Amino acid sequence: MKQSSDKKQRTRVRYSMLALVFVNVAINYLDRTNISVAATEMGKDLNLSTVELGYIFSAFGWAYAALQIPGGLIADRFGPRVLYAFCLITWSIATLAQAFIRGFGALFSLRLATGTFEAPSYPINNRVVTSWFPDHERASAIALYVSGQFIGLAFLTPVLVTIQYYAGWKGLFITTGLVGLVWGVVWYLFYRDPLDHPRVNQAELDYIEEGGGLFRGKKPGAPQVNIWKWENLRQVISRRTLWGVYIGQFAVNATLWFFLTWFPTYLVKYRGLDFIKSGYLASVPFLAACAGLLLSGFLSDKLVQQGKSVGMARKTPIIIGLLLSVSIIGANYTNDTALIIFFLALAFFGSGMALISWVFVSILSPKHLIGLTGGVFNFMGNLASIVVPIAIGYLAKDGNFAPALVFIGTLGFIGACSYIFLVGKVERGSTPDEAKEDQLIFEKDQ
Template identity: 80%
Template sequence: MKRTRVRYGMLALVFVNVVINYIDRTNISVAGAALSKDLNLTSVQLGYIFSAFGWTYALLQIPGGLLADRFVPRVLYAVCLISWSLVTVLQGFARSFAALFALRLATGTFEAPSYPINNRIVTNWFPENERASAIALYVSGQFIGLAFLTPVLVTIQAYAGWPGLFFVTGLVGLVWGVIWYLFYRDPLDHPGVNEAELTHIEAGGGLVSGRQPAKPTVWRWANLKHVLSNRTLWGVYIGQFSVNALLWFFLTWFPTYLVTYRGLDFIKSGYLASVPFLAACVGLLLSGFVSDRLVQQGRSVSVARKTPIIIGMLLSVSIVGANYTNDTALIIFFMALAFFGAGMALISWVFVSLLSPKPLIGLTGGVFNFMGNLASIVVPIVIGYLAKGGDFRPALLFVGALGLVGALSYMFIVGKIERVPEPVSSQPVNF
């Protein structure tokens, strides 16, 4: 029987989710310069606004991972999409630092389960030798969406103001949340998938829902301790923090850097800002397909998965080069090269699928994303303080240094790639 290819349709739905997810994370960066002027925000206050999303997003990754293990993606994702989109609309009404800060906290709260859900979907729908490519494709949504839509967002703001930007982006998410619920299904629930595709997924290590014995998801402190006590997992945690440091510079401060610190026209900056996002997308897709190709050629999983990430993290250090030129073309070149490298490193979600104890994929993904997204709290605030004197060079040195830390972590801390054994059962803790 010729197998169906329904898994790619489900991946396309996840791709759109990621596009909307990142638009609603980063619309604040497009609005940053105008919003800062209208609300009389200092660079330090703007740094806190940029970081507010990350406070709740990072802190709720572990609960988000547990939710991803417990509830079906169709329902949980729809609830999250509609909730964070509604909060995005409300941001258009904010007229104070406190109100905007609170609404950004709420956005992070409702987006928190999204990437653990993404990882569960890919783990269920794709065999291991296709997983890096699948991850690269859906993660590329954040770059493709921002690359092509940043000029659109800038144009919307130019005509409707920053409140209109939040209204439009929020309404798009509300509509898409309904579409997701109508069309997404898990493998065994989808009417279009045939037995040949299910067998292909399961034979390749895909965890097709209901096809393998699964332990019930019960909160145990021992489970959390288990995923926090493994050296290899700590290596990828540190690496994820480092790559997210560069990502969150581009998701928050980059447009303000071009307009305020480099003196570029607002509309022009919107088009130039799209170039690094395109470069990151190319790096991500190249890394995913090369990594899977190496696996298919018989290279060890450690070499195939780690090498593109190490090369990418080393390339990300090139962001420091922007400190040594005033030429706009060279500034964008260094930014694009650095973000290309960061894109290469963003296949790191594949390690959650490869390393997680099977009953704890959601929890491990939550811890992984928590560690990585601590950067979304730390980096915007630190940059705000480093740039408060009007000099952005120390901020770029800080981001470049973190890229080097990530490369060293994958070189010297991440060991052989093999699945972490399941924890010994312990009694659940009652609250």
């Protein structure tokens, strides 16, 4: 009877924390993709070639990918409240400064800075969700916060296009930079970890912890885990299962980074669409990706709740999604605008389904190395943010975009094969220190 009473009285603070992360993600992607909207006019003003634009698009990824492992370690070391506020404010300053550049070198450097300060963001997101949500709600929570990138871009891309139309590409960078600065302060004022939040009650804390949420840290007297040891890095780069999700994430991000960089240019320059019209049509694939992501997250959690194996419930939507992303190649075989958008939207719908892949970080990582595992996972995936924009710049330099779409579709197929053949039994890894801790707990219980 008491359990039923506690359930009725349980607070739902975790959803308000998730809402804050959702906005963080929307702003994060706003500042990654504003340059894709600005690219056509900015490229003319700065006399940038197609290949140079490819390098500019990739600059964010060079720093972002390189700093994922340090970013993951930092996320394990520092609390989300202060660290995320710092990241939001610093990357927003770098965004705002892009309005005042005069050439390739300065723009490339500021895109590097944006990637540098955004690097810890997704490891922090994963840490927040792992702390605030039980295992059986985690895929849905991840789907909801990741959907921020698609919902934000779907509804804000027409706004960004309109801002640039009236205020120019410089006004676009100023506006998006100021939004991030303000939100950094809002995050710091309202976010708290579960044990520090004044509105969370014991019933909700018990519900989270009994469901596998990790917010209490190590038990008193347990051996200390040194996250900076090379042994820990070896733990998260030596397992075949993790390599399966790393390769899969590269494939997922290949499709994502086409849409975050070259997509508006593809519509305007290579398909001849009006700039304002392209802004509205660009919303359709982002909405499709959001639908795929939400469908995948809730379906995956539903399968877990029905007693299906974790491997089946988590992997199946991702594999289906990656196979659907291959449909992007279909856009090469039509000149009808509606069909072009259909194929692109279907591919991005599939990519969205596969983006619940972050749930594998929570499932497979040693419990005290979630940030490090998330950093390695995001590093591997975000190598696509370097490779794909540059590769497309070279593949499309002669005015033919078809090979670029074949390239992206092929990577999606490789990602599906990775989940089918490399990702085996789904179970959490453990460090030697954690194994020792578990043994001590077992002996004490005996």
